[in-house]
Amino acid sequence: MFSKTSDPTSAPAASAVPRPSAPGSNSARSVLGADLKITGEISSTGSVEILGEIDGNIIANGLIIGQEGRVKGSVNAHTVEVKGKFDGKVTCDTFTLRASSQVKADVTSTGIVIESGAQIEGRFLKPKG
Secondary structure: OOOOOOOOOOOOOOOOOOOOOOOOOOOOEEEEOOOOEEEOOEEOOOEEEEOOEEEOOEEEEEEEEOOOOEEEEEEEEEEEEEOOEEEEEEEEEEEEEOOOOEEEEEEEEEEEEEOOOOEEEEEEEOOOO
């Protein structure tokens, strides 16, 4: 955690930890761990991976709900991939349901992928316009 240098006025060594991408870039990804339970709104210009539990609305470029992840609320994203549980409303360009997913939702999307074994209850709507 701390290190000694021979010259205390010298600049610290470059950090090995990658820095987040600039705002608005699609390469930034936030991972919300399995031990987190969040109630509220989440907004990101990058992608969000949820391994814990979210009760609220999510706006992001991309959303991945992990196999143990649970989301209850409204989602607005470019791409959504569900491996865990989702209950709510989704507006996206591409919606992917993996075999392990359990979804109760109204989905507005231009592209949908459903793997064999996925459980879905709800409506699929095509975007207006």
